[in-house]
Amino acid sequence: MISAQPRHPHFFALAGALLLALLGLFAVPAKAQVTAFKQAVAEAAARDEALSEFYRTTNYESLWTGRDDRSRRSAFLRALSDAADHGLPVNRYDPEMLAATFRAARTPREIGQAEVLASRMFLQYAQDIQAGVVNPRNVDDGIKRSAPRRNRLSQLVAFSKSSPRAYLNALVPDSPEYARLLQEKLRLERVLGAGGWGDEVPGRALEPGASGGTVVSLRNRLIAMGYMKRSASQVYDAALQKAVQQFQLDHGLSPDGVAGPATLAEINVSPAKRLGQVIVAMERERWLGPDRGRRHVLVNITDFRASLVENGKTVFATRAVVGKNQHDQRTPEFSDVMEHMIINPTWNVPRSIATKEYLPMLQRNPNAASYLRLVDARGRTVSRNSVDFTQYSARTFPFDMKQPPSSRNALGLVKFMFPNQYNIYLHDTPQKHLFSRETRAFSHGCVRLNDPFDFAYELLKVQTSDPVGFFQSRLATGRETMVELEKPLPVHIVYRTAVTQPKGRTQFRRDIYGRDARIFQALDEAGVVLRAVRG
The missing domain is CATH 2.40.440.10 (L,D-transpeptidase catalytic domain-like)
Structure with a gap:
């Protein structure tokens, strides 16, 4: 789903700042009120081991809702207002909802509940932006990675002892690739907001020398993508051929300058799909960690x-x-x-290859793949003439094969x-x-x-x-x-499938195993949305 919205990067931060005066109401001077606040915090945190342990060890002191916590509240609301920029599921940590909860809290019990809500939201946000929204191993069995998630209790303790703004800024992956992907994401959102790249190019193939309306469609699409300067020519000329070649280089295609089926398929990919590829690449960058x-x-x-x-x-x-x-x-x-x-x-032939590929060959012809040696469990080379391969199955085949x-x-x-x-x-x-x-x-x-x-x-x-x-x-x-x-x-x-360059355009590749499609589906289910940003 594509969400269209104006670009106001500090809207929520400003709203949060306006709330600071109201947030001062969270002071709880009376002893009875303090006791009620602590009781509310204990109850709200009881089902979360990290939260419960953190507040127990701090004697249920406030992290967010006291007079001295204003800078922490402000920094967190500001960070949450930028969460969508990072391709995160903002429904998990809605700054408007959190600010409204702060504002509405009046009784010690309500303030205690707001306190724990903010801590829970902080942990979710910190884990997501630092280590990824989804668990990579749950998406595809070919992804053998574990997201570098920090201990939740340690994260709360560290945050409580740090400069709020500096700590929150440090959660964002600091690799140059991530920074460039973020800029490409914002650019593609503006492209979507401006209406995209125009109509798709019809037909199956176009070659240099061709002319007509389909060539105009190809030219207009490449102009919109930034590969050509504006032109009224209807001919597949040298300038258009050069633009096609550059597009091919940027998309892992053979740079022959011919707009064949594979090239046209990539040219016709929508900016929304490219945006999805960039968001997935940002998620993958979070999984890889900083070191x-x-x-x-x-x-x-x-x-x-x-x-x-x-x-x-x-x-x-x-x-x-x-x-x-x-x-x-x-x-x-x-x-x-x-x-x-x-x-x-x-070459020590993997058993799966030996039994699935070579054993059937040997059963048909014992001298097949004669360049491979047959080795028994004691490491001795075995003569093929002494073996009846038809008596073995993939499970019972007793030999290793070596080249x-x-x-x-x-x-x-x-x-x-x-x-x-x-x-x-x-x-x-x-x-x-x-x-x-x-x-x-x-x-x-x-x-x-x-x-x-x-x-x-x-x-x-x-x-x-x-x-x-x-x-x-x-x-x-x-x-x-x-x-x-x-x-x-x-x-x-x-x-x-989306890789930035220190200088030049972002390059895109095809999703050959379908893994990125599965990751994007998981992100979509988690609440990540594609934005079309106007202005």
Whole structure:
């Protein structure tokens, strides 16, 4: 649902400020009133362990409703007035409702209830803006992340001892990506408020040299999106071709300058859907937490790309192949630490692949996939001629399968290990032709790299003055060799369909596994709305 509303960023803050005089009525001087207030707070907080413990340890002193709490009330109301900017479900912490509750409270009991309401609302807001609105693991089983939620009691205690405005400001993710996503969200809201990007472009394909009304529709759409200056031409000329190419680059499409079916499909995506992608990216940024590592590996599944990032700047990037869009083969999202690389690796065939793919082949032809060795439980190589494969099922198959090091090895000539329970790693591949594809979801889940040697050199340059010579000397032996990384580094496998640039337009990618659609549905159910902002 799209909510249209004027842009008044400090409306609620001003309203809150006007209430401060009334809020002074929350003073409770008489002993009987103090006792009644504390009793009301105890009752209202009783079912929430964190709230109950906090007020018990503070002897039920007010956090929000006393004369000395005015700055805290004002700062919180101001923060809540900006919650919608961050794509949060404002119905969870409505500043108008809270201000009205403060204003209406007269008796010690009502004031005590308002006190606990504000604390409960604060905890909800703090958790949402800092660590995300929804639990990532409840949305999709391919998201192997836990939101970095703080202990609720600790959060209340810390807030009570801090400068209110500074504490609330610090809850907002401080990554440059989040700040840029926030600006893109506000921009798209203004686009929606101004009527969007106009009519969709009809037809299935347009090529340079074409002319007519459909070309005009394409031109007008790209002008509205900011890819072209205004023009009255009806011809698919060089200027229009250049604009299409730039659009393709920004959306992960092959930049051939031809508005084919895939390109037109992306051009016709509505600003509302793009806004939803940005809101989901902001939620994902909250899940990732603040500590990415000064030097880290970043794999964006939807962009089919792996990068090495140092001090916030990408110092190396390569094309990647990720998991197929099948339930047991999609690349999962998680973070871990890369510890070593293996040069000339042996491929230990995962049991799921051995039993689902190779066992049926062996049952038809015992000599199939002859490049794989059969190994028993004691580590001995088994002759295929001595095995009747038809007697085994996927459950009873007793052998491991291995491919020795070689240029034909499924892992190529090097793999990069960050040991994890999902058995996911980065590696080389002999199937180089796949990297020329626009969409590169072909693996069983691991991430294949187009330039694995260059990636290895970048990793090794911090521990040797000659990373190329070091790597090549190990490679030349033909033997499997483990190389420890003296400085292990974090690996973040993410899924972002909206990614900002330090300079230039936000880039968008397709939701290849449908995960972002499920996240947006969860956010929608939580109360997040798309705003169309006028003015």
